[in-house]
Amino acid sequence: MSDLGLVILDSPDDEPALLRRVFDEVLRPSFAPAELPGWESFVGEVGGEGGEVVLVALDGDEPIGAAVTTPCGPAEVTLLCYLAARPGARDRGIGSFLMGHLLDRWRHGGAALVVAEVHDPRCHARTDDERPADRLRFYDRTDATVLGPWVQPALTSDGDRVRGMLLLDLFRSEPAVPAHLLGEFTETYFVFAEGAEPVDAEYAELRRRLAAATPGPGVAIDDLDLVPLLDVDPGR
Ligand SMILES: CC(C)(COP(=O)(O)OP(=O)(O)OC[C@H]1O[C@@H](n2cnc3c(N)ncnc32)[C@H](O)[C@@H]1OP(=O)(O)O)[C@@H](O)C(=O)NCCC(=O)NCCS
DSSP states (O other), X not given: OOSOEEEEEOSTTSSHHHHHHIIIIIITTTSOTTTSOOHHHHHHHBBTTTTBEEEEEEETTEEEEEEEXXXXXXXXXXXXXXXXXXXXXXXXXXXXXXXXXXHHHHHHHTOSEEXXXXXXXXXXXXXXXXXXXXHHHHHHTTTOEEEEEEEEOOSSTTOOOEEEEEEEEEEESSSSOOTHHHHHHHHHHHHHHHSSOOOSHHHHHHXXXXXXXXXXXXXXXXXXXGSOOOOOOOOO
């Protein structure tokens, strides 16, 4: 898709009407309630000390795609929280346009490691709205690798964790990242989302598996079958 514009929002006071449209028209229709907090919580994270940044793809004045990133844990780790093209505008290069800008920022921005959470196609069926294998192929084109099975922490006090996910390595500045980074990222994310470091078996197994994944590159997406599922009773 040609002639897309790009706006970078790193403060809730930057174009608040545009930010609201991004939330309502791009993000909310693209993610389940357990994966996207409410508006108040979302807007509270943009900019400020948290450092959340929103990249908006514009077709004229229309927001048609968005990517949201935040530093998480040690300063060198960034989480790609959300990447979406507006429903009805998918498969037209908008996601690739945003990924191109993200990769440029990461190459020049000093992040040692950038990670993303995606549904594991072995655990989530394809539906009209949900195409886990296609999404994984999208990330494969950017040479992402699989760090291991993943569980998204519960983002709200009445929500549940999202299971059957994968943690992807989207970018690393060096072939090997320091071994402690992934553990610190995981702990920071769960404490932030769930209020305290969890003590359950699922979290412990997640930490154990990720500890085994660093510091080398992850598993190629084509070799996903080499990544065993997180086979543990959630018990919560
Ligand atoms: C995944 C997504 C960001 C890709 O953006 P896009 O603009 O549709 O993708 P592009 O046109 O740049 O690239 C095309 C590739 O994207 C993937 N893709 C396209 N539509 C998709 C969809 N509805 N769901 C999942 N992946 C899709 C495919 O790999 C496609 O390649 P293919 O043509 O060989 O099948 C976008 O489809 C989307 O918003 N999906 C729903 C939300 C989501 O899954 N976000 C990622 C969460 S981690």
